[in-house]
Amino acid sequence: MSMNQSKIFHPFKSQLELETGKIGSNANCWDRKLSEMTEIYDQENINNQLDISGNTIVYRVYEHELPYEKGHLIPVTTILYPGRVGNQFFMTKGHYHENRGTAEVYLILNGEGVLTMQTEDGQHQEIEFSTEDLLYIPPFWAHRMVNTSISDPLIFYGIYPADAGHDYQTIVETGFKKKVIYNPDTKRNFSII
Amino acid sequence: MSMNQSKIFHPFKSQLELETGKIGSNANCWDRKLSEMTEIYDQENINNQLDISGNTIVYRVYEHELPYEKGHLIPVTTILYPGRVGNQFFMTKGHYHENRGTAEVYLILNGEGVLTMQTEDGQHQEIEFSTEDLLYIPPFWAHRMVNTSISDPLIFYGIYPADAGHDYQTIVETGFKKKVIYNPDTKRNFSII
Numbered sequence: 249m250s251m252n253q254s255k256i257f258h259p260f261k262s263q264l265e266l267e268t269g270k271i272g273s274n275a276n277c278w279d280r281k282l283s284e285m286t287e288i289y290d291q292e293n294i295n296n297q298l299d300i301s302g303n304t305i306v307y308r309v310y311e312h313e314l315p316y317e318k319g320h321l322i323p324v325t326t327i328l329y330p331g332r333v334g335n336q337f338f339m340t341k342g343h344y345h346e347n348r349g350t351a352e353v354y355l356i357l358n359g360e361g362v363l364t365m366q367t368e369d370g371q372h373q374e375i376e377f378s379t380e381d382l383l384y385i386p387p388f389w390a391h392r393m394v395n396t397s398i399s400d401p402l403i404f405y406g407i408y409p410a411d412a413g414h415d416y417q418t419i420v421e422t423g424f425k426k427k428v429i430y431n432p433d434t435k436r437n438f439s440i441i
Numbered sequence: 442m443s444m445n446q447s448k449i450f451h452p453f454k455s456q457l458e459l460e461t462g463k464i465g466s467n468a469n470c471w472d473r474k475l476s477e478m479t480e481i482y483d484q485e486n487i488n489n490q491l492d493i494s495g496n497t498i499v500y501r502v503y504e505h506e507l508p509y510e511k512g513h514l515i516p517v518t519t520i521l522y523p524g525r526v527g528n529q530f531f532m533t534k535g536h537y538h539e540n541r542g543t544a545e546v547y548l549i550l551n552g553e554g555v556l557t558m559q560t561e562d563g564q565h566q567e568i569e570f571s572t573e574d575l576l577y578i579p580p581f582w583a584h585r586m587v588n589t590s591i592s593d594p595l596i597f598y599g600i601y602p603a604d605a606g607h608d609y610q611t612i613v614e615t616g617f618k619k620k621v622i623y624n625p626d627t628k629r630n631f632s633i634i
Binding site: 256257258259260261262263264265266271312314318319320321323349350351352353355357363365367369371373375377380381382383384385386387388389405407408409 | 449450451452453454455456457458459464505507511512513514516542543544545546548550556558560562564566568570573574575576577578579580581582598600601602
């Protein structure tokens, strides 16, 4: 990236409500509905799902409008609602970065859950977290957030490089190695299997 | 960066206390003392400074221990204490990134102040901020944080690319175009001159 006076990008200020995750200005807001991500749930859970419509919002994203260009960083907040599809918790779709060699950092503003991660060479790692945890996703790790709370939204603030890109398709094809499922027989209400 | 199984970096979790800015694990903590940054204050203010010793801590930094390599992102919190050197508020040393084409993002966890910025081609911008503001420092902008509160620490959480590097020397030589000075005659207690 070379400096170019006519194109130089100017600093700005926005607002991020720590309690709600809402980003106030310069941000796009979009919702991910269940109907857009049925392929990531087990088919039997989708088939037996009588009480949730496809229009149910699984998560809401606030993302700053910025150039998707090398050198920029994208601030984004996600509100992942509590809920389940059968015994599977509401979760993000999950992705690798297209540009595999790029990291991402999450700060948990509210809630609890599990971050499932894996690499293309077969490694996997699952991290349980709660409010005020900082999660580091290094280069090469696909990542998915799972909200394990019965009642509370999971709200997290993330930063990723603007040229990272999102590869959802690889995860749709392979799935994650580990699942986080509802298990009322455990103290924490879930199992990682 | 190419994938290398033996060198792949593993995910981790840490804690970030939103109220204090303290990062709990995997973090280095270091203090910037007044004696290390006298060159950024006006000489007359330094000369007349009778009540602050050089050992006074101006700010404390918690920074994650991570490779300073392309692809990684560094999470860092800064606690910039309230105080003045003459009519100049306590502030960070201020720097360009060595790798000029890299951004930085700040989230204000507590406090208020002014972010002064400038480019090498002569542009400048100053942004007043307070708690829950999100500040975007695009590529090519030198940046310095100033705590304008009389009584409260300014606590902010930042992310920058691990290969950004810090060029303090250029700012030591040129200074910033605008200063933020204590001015009890104004409602907000400061002026930008």
